[in-house]
Amino acid sequence: MRSLDPTEKAIINGLQGGFPLTQRPYRDAGAKLGLSEGEMIEEIGNLIAGGQLSRFGPLWNAEALGGAVCLAAIAVPPERFEEVAGLVNAHPEIAHNYERDHELNMWFVVSAEDPARIAQVIAEIERETGLRVRAMPKTREFFVGFRVEV
Amino acid sequence: MLDAIDRKLIAATQAGLPLVAEPYRALADQLNLDEAGVINRLTRLLEEGAIRRIGAIPNHYALGTTANGMSVWDIADEAVADIGARVGALDFVTHCYERPRHLPLWPYNLFAMVHGRTRDEVRAKVAEIAVLVGPAARAHEVLFSTRILKKTGLRIAA
Structure with missing residues (x-):
């Protein structure tokens, strides 16, 4: 860098x-x-x-554009982690997916233009993986003055 | 709600503004609008919150802010509005949301995302949040991301 x-x-x-x-x-x-x-x-x-900026311009708010977004988490048994990641990531509605160091070790964002799709995608993932998906939709958003200091 | 012209404007600016002296005129020419119309629409979309902000969108990883800590807090329901507003106002908190608990596994209802160059820097910032929140927090944790499994940008069709 x-x-x-x-x-x-x-x-x-x-x-x-x-x-x-x-x-x-x-x-x-x-x-x-x-x-x-x-x-x-x-x-x-x-x-x-140089890659220091992703882009320069408007940062659009996905939800205000009419779509819906929902954070969700799964407690994946470690020996199944790669398999489950593959099943989750195969859904085009999954925009981001992160491994995190917790019993709930897989955290992903489901986004869809049609809000009804969110629950369907979560149900599909539960059926495909046999694991419980915990939906964590935001119930309130607090204002942040977003800044990265360099 | 967005109309068809708004959606064209979104599609045309998802990758960024034109890097020319008169970027709004360039967009207008591309979309068969006039410059004042583009500026007025962007002003309205910013006021309505459809645009969060206009400017430099940094690439955290290229800038070295590779530690990404999701701090999560168990706050009494009646206090979370006040506490959330104060935590969100900290300049190192990049997202701050109230979300449902999933007891008993997940007692946390306030999420504050903290970025930093190192995990220790993130932990120090989370300690600052803990001081601010005080006894209103019954428990908290920081979950670091250990791997990005998938990351794609926002995709909006025109």
């Missing part, structure tokens, strides 16, 4: 939100960071090409 220069750090730390909705947003955002419009465009392009 190469180290970031001060300009790159300023962009990552200073622009994780609030990008202007103006005709010349790179110019306006750059003015606050002491960068020209051309430098902003070039630096952001380099951070994307």
Whole structure:
């Protein structure tokens, strides 16, 4: 991993939100960071090409787009872990799946445009694996000022 | 709710904004809209929460924040709204949700995701949360991710 220069750090730390909705947003955002419009465009392009940024633009909220999302967890017997991971991941509705160090050791996110699909997918996984899936839909979301400091 | 033009706008910006001096005009040209229309729609979608934010979307792993701790807390139901708001306001908490318990295996109803460069850094941040929460937390744990088994992005069809 190469180290970031001060300009790159300023962009990552200073622009994780609030990008202007103006005709010349790179110019306006750059003015606050002491960068020209051309430098902003070039630096952001380099951070994307280098992989430090996944992308630059709007972060869409999957649920507000009409779909549904549900976190779920399974306590998988260790000797069945790879087999169960394969069965779970085979569903296109599974966006993320993580192994975590707990008795509930497999945590995944089910997402679907049709909210009714969520329960169906969970039922399919229970049938295929013979294991109980614990659905953990969020009942409340607390505001976070999301930032990664570099 | 989203209309057909909103969905076109989502599809056109899922991979990011055009890196040109007038990105909203470029989007407008691509979608047969006018620039003010694109800016007004994005402003509305941001206000409505369909867009969480606009800017740099960091790649945690490439930036070295590879430790990912899901801190989970057992908080009395009547206190969770207040505690959750205070935990979510911490600048190192990247997601904060109330979720149902699954007793007896899973007594936790508040989830706060904490990222850091190392597990020790994450543990230190979780200790800060514990101080903030105080005796309102009956128990807590941190679950580290030990492996990514699958990760795909949001896919929205136009």
